[in-house]
Amino acid sequence: MGADGERGARRAPARALAYGALGVVLLAGCASMPDSGDLSGVDSTPQQDTQVRVFAMPPQEDAQPVEIVSGFLEALTSDDPTYSTARQYLTGQASKTWDPTLSTTVLANGPGTEPVHSGGRDNSDDQSFTLTGARVARVDSQQAYSPDSGSYDAPVHLTKDKKTQQWRIDRLPQGVVMGKTDFQRNYMSVNKYYFAVGAAAGTPTAVADPVYVRRRVDPMTQMVRSLLNGPTNWLNQVVRTSFPTGTALQKGVAALAPDDQNKLTVPLNKSAARVGPTKCNEMAAQLLFTLQNVTPALDEVELRSGGKQLCSLNEDHAVAARGSVNAPGYVYFIEGKSRLVRIAADNTGTKADPVPGPLGENDKELRSVAVSRDEHSAAAVSADGRNLYVASLESGDSLGTPVLVSHGKSDKDRLTTPSWDPQGDLWVADRDPDDPRLLVLQRGKGEPLSVKIPALDGRIEDVKVAADGVRVALVVAKGTQRSLIIGRIERGSEGDKPTISVLEPRSITPDLEDITAMSWAGDSRLVVVGREQGGVQTLLYVQVDGSTPEGPAPAALSGVKEITATDSDLLPLVAYSEDGIVRLQSGAQWQKVVTDGMAPVYPG
Structure with missing residues (x-):
């Protein structure tokens, strides 16, 4: 669903967003890679049914460096929420320092890999590769997309564990990298909403702030967290949020989903506990506008904190305006x-x-x-x-x-x-x-x-x-x-x-x-x-x-x-x-x- 979707179709039955109910596809990873030789590129994974969760294969026993690099890159395109399979291709220390949420680099095609020949012995315990490609876009740590251009090259270094004698990646670029096809399969654009500052008195004007989230990794909860984290840097100067500073989901909340009445209950931490009814309704409107991009059938949002209801808002209550206040005559x-x-x-x-x-x-x-x-x-x-x-x-x-x-x-x-x-x-x-x-x-x-x-x-x-x-x-x-x-x-x-x-x-x-x-x-x-x-x-x-x-x-x-x-x-x-x-x-x-x-x- 695009960030602007078909607004007029919002009341139609929603296309189901699957959270793994229909099956699992395993990416072949390194299983199909040769035992030796140079890698010219990792092909983008073919488009999959959007209702199918895609997971990667862990590294095979005695996999060679080229297979480890290929398997890791494939794992980056899976639907693993925490990239746990991708981390199996890394050393323990590299897994601790690698942060996949810092950025997503989008290339025209899947990243190519070129071996770096050091002139050392063939049986040395370390090898290096360079990831290459043509940059087309970047998604930053705030999930904001921006077009990009130019060449991409990033070093990847592997070492052989002295105890297990298995190759693992010990140095790699932060964030993730993938081809455009995989990006389109894995991510979707969703508008989150804030309010224009300096607007005339009256009904607040909602402003769309598009971000990219992983399509099949609980996008609803992702969007709630993103909304609470605040607007992206480019828009921050001209919009405001009604959520008090420090507001977050209540500790222990792992996933959010509407009930069978299309109502979503959002438990917030104590930072939101003392908010007044006007601000609370504006908070609920921000959530409702945002989450109807993910689940068009959503009708109502209820906010709670400390076990108590703060407010409840359905779409029939116009506490904020989205788009033109007056429909064109x-x-x-x-x-x-x-x-x-x-x-x-x-x-x-x-x-x-x-x-x-x-x-x-x-x-x-x-x-x-x-x-x-x-x-x-x-x-x-x-x-x-x-x-x-x-x-x-x-x-x-x-x-x-x-x-x-x-x-x-x-x-x-x-x-x-x-x-x-x-x-x-x-x-x-x-x-x-x-x-x-x-x-x-x-x-x-x-x-x-x-x-x-x-x-x-x-x-x-x-x-x-x-x-x-x-x-x-x-x-x-x-x-x-x-x-x-x-x-x-x-x-x-x-x-x-x-x-x-x-x-x-x-x-x-x-x-x-x-x-x-x-x-x-x-x-x-x-x-x-x-x-x-x-x-x-x-x-x-x-x-x-x-x-x-x-x-x-x-x-x-x-x-x-x-x-x-x-x-x-x-x-x-x-x-x-x-x-x-x-x-x-x-x-x-x-x-x-x-x-x-x-x-x-x-x-x-």
């Missing part, structure tokens, strides 16, 4: 190059109606629009990219004067498509080469704030703020390359003036060199239109950490210029392509809506 687009029209978001028809207000009666040519999340206002950029207008989506006067004017010399050097954040502020980038800026107009008016982006390398071509208000997606051009960047939004003040910064921007599409369009499509997921080097245009989903979520990519569509999506899988993707405005319902094919239309947007 309409999808909007420009008809006839000037008039803003809309179709009900859940309407499968093709008849569009003009919006109320001046943009529905407009005669100025437009390039792009953005509709506020409450659908009360809209921003529009003129066809030449020079002027930004903001108008009410209610009956009113003329479009009026622009709230922002770009002085770029060509239409490609002027304003991007704008984007509204959950606070009701309007974001837009001015691409003027003489004064490139990312700007925010508070409530869509007044003097724009210039956003600080100290580490950005390139020019912003597109801006989309997430529904959580703490992340922004940017298409950034440098030379001929256009990359998708995710940045963290931090708000502050200097004296009596508010400040906004976008910090630690990171690329999440390293394999794509030309991003054509993108849109948020879930709590931690985006839909992207891009092109690989020398390849054709493709549509795909990508996580905010740069990983690829499970499940199918959107159906292929040629000539895509713009795309928009919502947090809900129940509402269609809508795109502007060479065929006009088209939409894609989940599990269906692209359907033409209108030919004479452009710039489709959902609110946001």
